[in-house]
Amino acid sequence: MTAPRTVRLTTAQALVRFLSRQYAERDGRRHRLIAATWGIFGHGNVAGIGQALLETGPEPEHGMPFLQGRNEQAMVHAAVGYARHSGRLSTHAVTTSIGPGATNLVTGAALATINRIPVLLLPGDVFAGRPADPVLQQLEVPHAGDVSVNDCLRPVSRYFDRIGRPEALVPAALQAMRVLTDPVATGAVTLALPQDVQAEAHDWPEEFFAERVWPVRRPRPGTAEVEAAAAAVRAARRPLVVAGGGIHHSAAEDALRAFADATGIPVASTQAGKGSLRHDHPADVGAVGHTGTATADDLARAADLVIAAGTRLSDFTTASSTLFQDPGVRFLGLNLDPHDAHKQAALPLVGDARESLDALREAVAGYRVPAAYEESYGKAKAHWETLVDRAFHAPDEDARPTQAQVLGALDALVTDEDVLVNAAGSLPGDLHRLWRARSPRQYHVEYGFSCMGYEIPAAIGVALADPGRPVWALVGDGSYLMNPTELVTAVQEGIPLTVVILDNHGYASIGGLSEAVGGERFGTDYRHRALDTSYTGDPLPVDLAANAASLGMTVIRARTVRDLREALAAARSAGRPTCVYTETETPDTVSGPPPAQAWWDVPVAETATRTSAVRAREEYDRQAAARRRHL
Known part of the structure; x- marks a missing residue:
């Protein structure tokens, strides 16, 4: 038997070479998965990943372009911005030293994972060989010798591994790519790299560096699910689509527009889903939830069927479970993630957003909302536009x-x-x-x-x-x-x-919230201290x-x-x-934007001596009484 051919490289060199040959593919189009690497170098990565990036070079085909950052958290944000705009089909890696460089990644990692945006984090780690304890920036845990500051990245990563030996890189790197290209499980992926292992040479199988294509799947929903969903739509008189970020992630905007055109069902959008329809499309009724339009929120209150398409139904979207008030309202959870598809006791339609919308449109062929419903939300949409014009x-x-x-x-x-x-x-x-x-x-x-x-x-x-x-x-x-x-x-x-x-x-947004919940804008203005030590002096x-x-x-x-x-x-x-x-000037009631059209649950002090807090609690109790669980 012929021995497999190998290439002798350091662990860091092998990782960079591997990353430069990974691709995502959807709808027949390939995208380089790791398009560049951001970095700030310290002793934990300069001789490993830093040297490997230098040796690999920036060639666009099989090199690794490098981007110099100034703040580790910001580098992750930049990678997230790149990946989101790229439809989650391409992203960046971020390398840091061990210590404060690595812990600065935590906020960015949390942001990526919560928003389900792929980003690869490559923090340096303490010596695997333990030549001395402690080395610079090492967290000593007397009862757990295998813990480093990088462990704080575990709860905010969708995949985490520490590469304690060179050969452990092969399965870890493959698992990392799997998660980055998984449309449900994606988020921050962390490979913690001990600095001695980064620089250690190893004989790597050549197959590890072959070009590898990771397909981004578009699963179709099951036939029975589509039939049940279609029956729910046909029975609805006041249906409403709530379009979330999954519409954009799936590139399902055309499918959503075709569904709205065919059925006349109005489409409201979450923050992540805004732009799923153009603002001037007849069915687009704008934002929904606490920061929503009066048009969308009024429709939500009266809806007898809510088609939650690619949304997590967060507290802002549901107005902290006070928005959907029709006694018989039902939910249709159109989502690739079964966890999200079942929220609000929804009838699940589990599948890719584009495939699911197309299947549902075909299954309800001939259905259209009542003409009076279309006319009503069209007039409400036009009225809202006059309010926007006034604010602008x-x-x-x-x-x-x-x-x-x-x-x-x-x-x-x-x-x-x-x-x-x-x-x-x-x-x-x-x-x-x-x-x-x-x-x-x-x-x-x-x-x-x-x-x-x-x-x-x-x-x-x-x-x-x-x-x-x-x-x-x-x-x-x-x-x-x-x-x-x-x-x-x-x-x-x-x-x-x-x-x-x-x-x-100042922190004007929180200042306004503070005032609404009885906090009297405490600690939110950027001002000098006054004689009473409060921040109420000059700006x-x-x-x-x-x-x-x-x-x-x-x-x-x-x-x-x-x-x-x-x-x-x-x-x-x-x-x-x-x-x-x-x-900017503080707006008055004439020039300012319309106020919030729905509630948001921010708990208010249940007992207080200040009048503002007492009154705010009374309003809180009134609003919270409308909260309901949809079962």
Whole structure:
């Protein structure tokens, strides 16, 4: 018997070579699975993965392009932005040293896993050979010698392994690729790499480095499930589709549009599902849930069948289980994940979103909602658009803009090609309610983890995935201060994204929530201390525009609505990393966006001495009484 041919490489060299030859395939199209590796080097990875990246080189075919980051969490966010915009068919790897570099990955890993976005994490780890205890940055656990700080990545990873010997890399790497390409189980995948093992040489079978294609499956739902789902649709008089992120992940937008066209069933969208239909499609009724439109939320309250298509039915979507109020409401769970398909005691339709929608459309051929229902939600949709126009309108071009007017200025400027990236603060609520999504990839709001600081690095990831597309990172001052460092990366790489900083001098979103729950905006304003030691003095003299300029960005200050329109247009055509900075005005009841159309459960103090908290608890008890379990 002829011995298998081998190649002598270090573990790190073998891993990089293996990763450069992995592909995902869906619908007959191949995509390089790991398109590049982000890294910040320290003693835990510089001599292993760092040397391997240098030796492999950046060739696009079988090399490994390298991207230099400034913050480990931000590198994961950039990889997530890239992977989400790539339809989860391609992603990046992220390498760090052991210690603080590795633990900085935890927030990004949690974000990736919660949003079900694939990203590969390669943190260095302590010596497998235990030459000394402790080595630098080693966590000593007296009762468990095999624990390192990387173990904090276990609960936020969909797959975790520590490569204690070179030969252990082969099964671990294959399992990692399986999880990255699994449309249900995907998320953060962590391979912890002891620094001595990274540099250790081994004879690797050549077959390990052969090109390998991982098919991304599109399972069809079972015939009996389709028949039961079709019967439920045919029996419905007031059905509503709630479109979630699974529509985008499955590239099922055309299938959803065909289903809506054929049946007349209105389509509401979650944060992750926004853009599943164009905003001007007759069946698109906008956002649903706590940050939803009056049109969608009123339809949800009256719906007798909710078709939950590719959504996890989170608390924001269900208004903390108070939204769907029809006594006989039923749920149809159209989802690839059986866990999600069965939520709310739903009738399950387990399968790929595109395949399931097509099968359901064929099974209900000839069904259409009552004409009066279509006419009613069409009128409600048109009325909501007048409210959006009012919020976007700026009667005084020389006044400071409100946040909604900033969105209005963008709405008047962008085309189908533009992508808006956001994650936290009050912007996600305004965007969900007000933004007119023109294309499936335009609305990129991360709201599974709602992570402050996601916006700038994720926008870089989007721009890397789709060069030439205008990309906007919309950030409040709180989010900007959390993580501005990747602006340096944008400048270094010449990535022409535009960062729009909306400065309202504090954590305004949580300030508003605090006021609503009796917290009186405690600790949410960016101000000097007053004589009573509270943060109620003058606003802090922080100049975020100057900060962005110091990091290499071209900065345009916009003091008025007129300035803002000119600045946004200039930034869009600048061709280099640009920042538009504006201070926003607090809206009044006329110029502001419509308030929340549904409740959200944020528990209020059950006993308190301050009047604001007592009144807030009374309102909480009133709203919570509407909560129900759908059985």
